[in-house]
Amino acid sequence: MDHPVTTNRISAIIYWLFLLIPGILQTVYNSFYHLLSVSDSLLDGLIFGSVFGVLGIAVWYVVRYNDPEKSAQGQMIASHAAASLVFTTIWMLTSGILAKSIISDPLYHNYLYGELTTRILAGLLFYALLVGVYYIYVYSQHNQEKAQKEAELQKQIREAQLNALKSQINPHFLFNSLNSIASLTLTNPEKAHGMVIALSDFMRFSLRKQQNDMVTLDVELKNIALYLQIEKIRFENKLLYNFEIEEECKKHLIPSLILQPIFENAIKYGVYETSKPVVILCKAQKLQGFLEITIINDFDPESVPLKGEGIGLTNINERLTLIYGSSRLLTAELGDNNFKVTMVIPD
Numbered sequence: 001m002d003h004p005v006t007t008n009r010i011s012a013i014i015y016w017l018f019l020l021i022p023g024i025l026q027t028v029y030n031s032f033y034h035l036l037s038v039s040d041s042l043l044d045g046l047i048f049g050s051v052f053g054v055l056g057i058a059v060w061y062v063v064r065y066n067d068p069e070k071s072a073q074g075q076m077i078a079s080h081a082a083a084s085l086v087f088t089t090i091w092m093l094t095s096g097i098l099a100k101s102i103i104s105d106p107l108y109h110n111y112l113y114g115e116l117t118t119r120i121l122a123g124l125l126f127y128a129l130l131v132g133v134y135y136i137y138v139y140s141q142h143n144q145e146k147a148q149k150e151a152e153l154q155k156q157i158r159e160a161q162l163n164a165l166k167s168q169i170n171p172h173f174l175f176n177s178l179n180s181i182a183s184l185t186l187t188n189p190e191k192a193h194g195m196v197i198a199l200s201d202f203m204r205f206s207l208r209k210q211q212n213d214m215v216t217l218d219v220e221l222k223n224i225a226l227y228l229q230i231e232k233i234r235f236e237n238k239l240l241y242n243f244e245i246e247e248e249c250k251k252h253l254i255p256s257l258i259l260q261p262i263f264e265n266a267i268k269y270g271v272y273e274t275s276k277p278v279v280i281l282c283k284a285q286k287l288q289g290f291l292e293i294t295i296i297n298d299f300d301p302e303s304v305p306l307k308g309e310g311i312g313l314t315n316i317n318e319r320l321t322l323i324y325g326s327s328r329l330l331t332a333e334l335g336d337n338n339f340k341v342t343m344v345i346p347d
Contacts (some may be wrong), residue, residue, distance in 0.1 A: 052126065217254055223259075240278065
């Protein structure tokens, strides 16, 4: 921990100005009651104040040695009691010798002896005040360090949670794709081969982008295009999709791999459950202060939904809440024969 006086110019100025106040008050008192001449009063205040200031800088190291977070209370009291006596003794002896060597007036010598008790008490009092100020600084520094450590810990926890949520996406899709490839190897080996190539490209792209928390919408849509290419091999004309993306939206940053679970749900609960073609429409528009992404898919209202693993929309909502601090960025609407998901990404 840096010294609060010597490492900060403003603190040093305040420190020395603080020491001038007792000297000025003493000069006014001595001059008003004609105890000393104005010049001798000024010299006296300057000498005692300067010596006190130099010694006061050293008191910081006594405070640092008796850190309240590392030292017992009894040890602190004993250390400062001894240090205050040493401090006051050195202050009085050093200041007195310098003052008597500079101020030759015999009246001043008598005055100094007469003020001995008062100045000893003043030295002890000023030591206690200085130690109190130093401890206030120590406590404030400790609080700042704790706040920084807590913020860093929260950041690490947040990153770990985000990584855990992202890691749920690709393995979940991978298991489904491998099952499909296994089936195609028996019924259509050529399609199985094409799907393996497409899956390889998709995983390479996803693993590369998964290292980044944020990507542009354009990059995310390229990832979705690879995903849909894989599913298209399996479902052929049952799966239709369309993108309506405003040009200015493509450079907007969004969380990486945030859209795939929505498309995965659209296929799982739409394409799986019907023999009719299902259209998935993805739209993006830039509104004031945010990007709005809407994904709509058809589904057969008479079909029985497949049971999922609870990842999908819950995963997305948790990620958006962690990143943007709001749980109201994702909404889902169930229509008569379509399902609509709207995602809002702040600028």
